[in-house]
Amino acid sequence: MTYWQFRDSATVALKDGYLHSSAGLEQNLIDTRLIDAKGEIVGESPWRGISSSIAYRLTREWQTADGELHHGQATALLECDATPSRIELPLMSRALQVCHETVNWQDGNVTHGTLWRAPEDGRLWAVETQPWPGAPVFDWQVARPW
Secondary structure (H helix, E strand, C coil): CEEEECCCCCEEEEECCEEEEEECCCCEEEEEEEECCCCCECCCCHHHCCCCEEEEEEEEEEECCCCCEEEEEEEEEEEECCCCEEEECCCCEEEEEEEEEEEEECCCCEEEEEEEECCCCCCEEEEEECCCCCCCCEEEECCCCC
């Protein structure tokens, strides 16, 4: 888990590069769980695999600006382009696979995200996602390798 704190003390937590939770924002993601077909929390992040089409389940809890707590379950499908594309990052450009995430929530809503992963190991270099229906879009990019 990595934590990124903003100047105003708001914090975002990423687990293997994927939005896990936030605090100090107007609306906050409390928790994220990725679940396999057997109903168990996944050991390896789905985007780390080599498959170009990956299905998984997602459970999230969030708090909206009015203070209401919400809980949602969804099925997700991650579909990745076979051929990497050259992507401009803040301090470099890099060949990355573009993956489109479609999240079908139990209540009938659908959210979408885009994940840019390294073709050799599935590491996420950039993400743009709407973590729950009606949520603001979260996006980030890795500036350069550590």
